[in-house]
Amino acid sequence: MRNALQSVIVSGAFDNLRSQQIRFLEEAAKLGELTVLLWDDEEVRRFTGMLPKFPLAERRYFLNAVRYVGRVVESHGLANANTLPSSACAEIWADVEGAANSARQRFAAENKFAYHVIRAIELQGFPAPAALPCEPGRKKVVVTGSFDWFHSGHVRFFEEVSGYGDLTVVVGHDANIRLLKGEGHPLLSQQERRYLVGSIKFVKQTLISSGDGWLDADPELQWLKPDIYAVNEDGDTGGKREYCEQRGIEYLVLKRLPADGLPKRSSTDLRGF
Numbered sequence: 001m002r003n004a005l006q007s008v009i010v011s012g013a014f015d016n017l018r019s020q021q022i023r024f025l026e027e028a029a030k031l032g033e034l035t036v037l038l039w040d041d042e043e044v045r046r047f048t049g050m051l052p053k054f055p056l057a058e059r060r061y062f063l064n065a066v067r068y069v070g071r072v073v074e075s076h077g078l079a080n081a082n083t084l085p086s087s088a089c090a091e092i093w094a095d096v097e098g099a100a101n102s103a104r105q106r107f108a109a110e111n112k113f114a115y116h117v118i119r120a121i122e123l124q125g126f127p128a129p130a131a132l133p134c135e136p137g138r139k140k141v142v143v144t145g146s147f148d149w150f151h152s153g154h155v156r157f158f159e160e161v162s163g164y165g166d167l168t169v170v171v172g173h174d175a176n177i178r179l180l181k182g183e184g185h186p187l188l189s190q191q192e193r194r195y196l197v198g199s200i201k202f203v204k205q206t207l208i209s210s211g212d213g214w215l216d217a218d219p220e221l222q223w224l225k226p227d228i229y230a231v232n233e234d235g236d237t238g239g240k241r242e243y244c245e246q247r248g249i250e251y252l253v254l255k256r257l258p259a260d261g262l263p264k265r266s267s268t269d270l271r272g273f
Contacts, residue, residue, distance in 0.1 A: 006032030008116075009090035011075065011104070013044045015052040017062050019192050022199045023123040028094040029068035031116060035088055036063050036072045043075060058152050058262050065155045067132070067201040083107055092116050096123070126191045129198025131205035139165030139227040141252075144209065144217045145235060146172045146267075148186040150196040153265035156258055161230045162202040164252065168224060169197045170207045170217040179212065187271065214238020221249075232256045 008031045014021055028034055038060060044052040052059065056074070063072045073088045084090060084107075092114045093104055100117050108115040134140075141164050147154055161167055171194045177186040186193065190208050198206040209216040214237060221229070229244050230252040244251040258264045 006091045007035065007089055008032040008092045008094055009035045009037055009084065009088060010094050011037040011039070013039045013047070013052055014059055014063055015044060015054055017059070017066075019126060019188070019196055020123060022066060022068070022196065023126075024096050024118060025066060025068045026199070027118050027122055029070075031092050031094060033070045034068060035090070036069055037075050037084065037088055038063065038072050039075050054152070061259055061262060062152050062155055065159065065200050065202065067129075067199055094118060096120070126189075126195035128191075129195060129203075129206055132201075132203075134166040134204055140224060141165040141167045141228040141230055142170060142217070142221060142224060142226040143167065143230050144170045144172065146177045146181070146186055147193050147197050148177065148188055149267040149271045150193070151265040151267065151270060152262055153256065153258055154197075155200055155202075156262075157232055157254065157256075158197075158200050158202040159259070160254060161252075164228055164230065166204045167202060168205050168207065168226070169203050170209050170220045171197055172216055173209050176209065176212055176216045180214070184273065215240065215243055218243075221247075228252050230254060 008028055010025065010028050014036065025034065025036070038056070039047070041051055041056050054062075060072050060074070063069050073085060076085060090113055093108045094116045095101055095104065096118050097120045105115040141161055143158070143161055147169075158167060158169070171190060172180075174186055174190045188196075194206045194208055197203060207220050209220060211218045226249060228250045229240065231240060232254050233256055236253050241251050256264065
């Protein structure tokens with residue numbers, strides 16, 4: 001259980017945010033209220049020799065949407081010195097095993113707070129995300145999809161859809177994604193994709209589909225009885241509109257628009273096929 005009396009900080013680029021990084025954030029958040037000290041683009045270049053795949057604004061937007069993160073503070077060149085900016089404070093500085101940093105450990109000791117290393121074994125597996133409490137009187141909204149290369153565009157879609165009601169996301173099961181998209185799909189298992197989707201604070205609960213075809217979530221839809229079924233423009237296929245008309249479900253089609261100032265993202269482009 002999170003200790004609200006303690007403040008925890010982690011530091012890094014968090015570029016191309018994947019499940020293992022989110023697992024680290026989840027475990028760090030169990031220690032207390034979590035602040036992410038986010039490296040700027042130039043710091044990433046200095047440490048890695050290349051600019052990040054995703055710019056600072058996009059990395060910050062994604063991290064701020066993760067349910068385990070309390071706030072994001074930009075490091076502004078201090079990451080290299082392994083010190084904290086005045087806008088960040090900590091009682092615990094957390095690192096992951098394999099990236100433990102002796103300079104950070106010394107800094108923590110000199111400033112009389114703890115340095116905690118999270119072991120790799122603690123990050124194994126993808127636990128089903130706990131459902132967040134729903135708000136009384138709000139509509140129930142469902143989104144379905146594969147979410148095989150999870151990116152800021154998905155986060156923005158969830159953010160927008162959650163404005164219409166409490167959001168449940170049904171993730172397509174592995175065999176059906178392979179049936180619809182061919183061999184090589186999905187890249188990630190259904191448990192890992194569900195974990196990624198469920199890490200976003202705009203999502204109340206996640207399920208894995210148990211049907212087949214474009215309407216593989218039919219069993220889950222029958223159980224959930226949503227008020228709204230939401231898709232983006234690319235997802236307006238496979239008889240979903242007719243399905244909703246027959247069952248009295250509002251069918252909502254949203255344009256694929258990134259968050260303000262961010263580039264438009266596509267899983268196909270990021271995945272490469």
